Amino acid sequence: MKLDAIGDWRRTHYSIDIKPELDGQEVTLFGWVQEIRDLGGIRFIILQDREGTVQITVPRKKVSAEVLSKTNKLQKRYSIGVKGIVRKTEITPRGVEVIPKEIKIFGMASPQLPLDITGKVPAKLEARLEARALDLCREENIAIFKIQHTAVEAIRDFLFERGFIEVHTPRIIASATEGGAALFPVDYFERKAFLAQSPQLYKEQLVMSLEKVFEIGPFFRAEESHTRRHLSEFVSIDIEQAFATAEDVMQLLEQLMRHVCKVVSEKCRKELALLNYELKIPEIPFKRLTYDMVLEDLKRREVEIPWGEDIPTPAFRTLGKTHPYFYFITDWPTRSKAFYIKPREDNPELCEGFDLMWSWIELASGGTRISSKELLIKRLKEKGLNPESFKYHLQAFDYGMPPHAGWAIGLERLTMMLTGKRNIREVTLYPRDKFRLTP
RNA sequence: GCCCUGGUAGUAUAGUCCGGUCUAGUAUAGGCGGCUGUCGCCCGCCCGACCCGGGUUCAAAUCCCGGCCAGGGCGCCA
Numbered sequence: 001m002k003l004d005a006i007g008d009w010r011r012t013h014y015s016i017d018i019k020p021e022l023d024g025q026e027v028t029l030f031g032w033v034q035e036i037r038d039l040g041g042i043r044f045i046i047l048q049d050r051e052g053t054v055q056i057t058v059p060r061k062k063v064s065a066e067v068l069s070k071t072n073k074l075q076k077r078y079s080i081g082v083k084g085i086v087r088k089t090e091i092t093p094r095g096v097e098v099i100p101k102e103i104k105i106f107g108m109a110s111p112q113l114p115l116d117i118t119g120k121v122p123a124k125l126e127a128r129l130e131a132r133a134l135d136l137c138r139e140e141n142i143a144i145f146k147i148q149h150t151a152v153e154a155i156r157d158f159l160f161e162r163g164f165i166e167v168h169t170p171r172i173i174a175s176a177t178e179g180g181a182a183l184f185p186v187d188y189f190e191r192k193a194f195l196a197q198s199p200q201l202y203k204e205q206l207v208m209s210l211e212k213v214f215e216i217g218p219f220f221r222a223e224e225s226h227t228r229r230h231l232s233e234f235v236s237i238d239i240e241q242a243f244a245t246a247e248d249v250m251q252l253l254e255q256l257m258r259h260v261c262k263v264v265s266e267k268c269r270k271e272l273a274l275l276n277y278e279l280k281i282p283e284i285p286f287k288r289l290t291y292d293m294v295l296e297d298l299k300r301r302e303v304e305i306p307w308g309e310d311i312p313t314p315a316f317r318t319l320g321k322t323h324p325y326f327y328f329i330t331d332w333p334t335r336s337k338a339f340y341i342k343p344r345e346d347n348p349e350l351c352e353g354f355d356l357m358w359s360w361i362e363l364a365s366g367g368t369r370i371s372s373k374e375l376l377i378k379r380l381k382e383k384g385l386n387p388e389s390f391k392y393h394l395q396a397f398d399y400g401m402p403p404h405a406g407w408a409i410g411l412e413r414l415t416m417m418l419t420g421k422r423n424i425r426e427v428t429l430y431p432r433d434k435f436r437l438t439p
Numbered sequence: 440g441c442c443c444u445g446g447u448a449g450u451a452u453a454g455u456c457c458g459g460u461c462u463a464g465u466a467u468a469g470g471c472g473g474c475u476g477u478c479g480c481c482c483g484c485c486c487g488a489c490c491c492g493g494g495u496u497c498a499a500a501u502c503c504c505g506g507c508c509a510g511g512g513c514g515c516c517a
Contacts, residue, residue: 035479038480039477040475041476042476044478044480055478059475091478110449111469111470112468112469113450113469115449116450120450121467121468122450123450124451124509125509126510127449127451131449182516223515223516224440224514226514227514228512230515337517385517
């Protein structure tokens, strides 16, 4: 079939803008065929665009032969343009329909789709991810990613307003000696390089010049992790601030969380309703539990964790039952946190690192950083890392490193919290994990 | 990487325990035909599947072994 050209047609309205007040007016709509209900003498076409749907009504005897022959050819997911007249009606749920005067077909689709886009027969996540481009056309997914977009917009606004400068640090790095998470190796001309797992060291260096920075971007972890909250490629929202402590950035973080929840619940009413999810706006300040309090709390529930150990997932789940919403965990043992987290001056066994939890899931983590070169070297050695591998980073400490603090939020985990989705793959456009590299 | 559960038409499921009744059921999607107010439209007809490899057996969707993949959990995750 010969496809139509867009020509001089331009969209005048999105589907949701078609309201009874436009009765009698001519509109141009672009979108996709979601459903066709053909009753013989009358035919209903549900046109979908990213804002919603609107009904195109085709009474066989009242439209032109050209329109009739075009609608004869239509199938689900065809990309089309409709020029027609809005009609107020009592019969359709939204109170409007559009009677087409002219139809253009821009793109065709296989008759047998790999997924049921109307949601009558829900597909499993695997089948959905295999046909992700189509899956993302479903209203539920459009809602998820609009919510994510709204959250990112709110975060940027919030940070810009407070004087943070948005930066971009390298994704390709030279050294795999930062310890901890496994890195993905890449070929870099004749040398070996790695994909960055975090902007940590770079953002710390930037507080010497730009003072308050943030970065939103993807990072990579080559972990074996196979859970519903881990990805090999994820988006991190990182901030770092000069002349600040953990407490300062915790306050910033809780204010930000409240702001994001507020903006999303106001701007994404329709999307949240579609997802059937009620987003609560949290009160601040958030609860602050110390590591010791958490251990005691768990002990009372017969979960014993030796002091100094990290808290295992099942223990976090137990904790999440008592604290179902946001809370901080502070005063972690120094040895359980990264080398750059500052030990407490009054008790170096404890540190100024914190985690922001949402129920049992770690949403963000941060802390006051070490600003003394000497101490940083000591901590590197204690962690079994070679200071020589950090020479460029350590060099920064010779040029006036200010006291500083920061945190990082996992965007996908934040989106899980905002949408109520329980698998991180659902809130990632094209998820990457140990087993999935395509599409 | 380990443990548990699973893999049946495009999609989602029944059947698997206890092998033969399975020529593999149902819904939805798809094809054809009919229908002027549908909105999970309806009605009729049709098409379409046992993850891969090996084994046991007269006989395997069903039992056994290996592989791959998926879901959940664990570990790992500076």
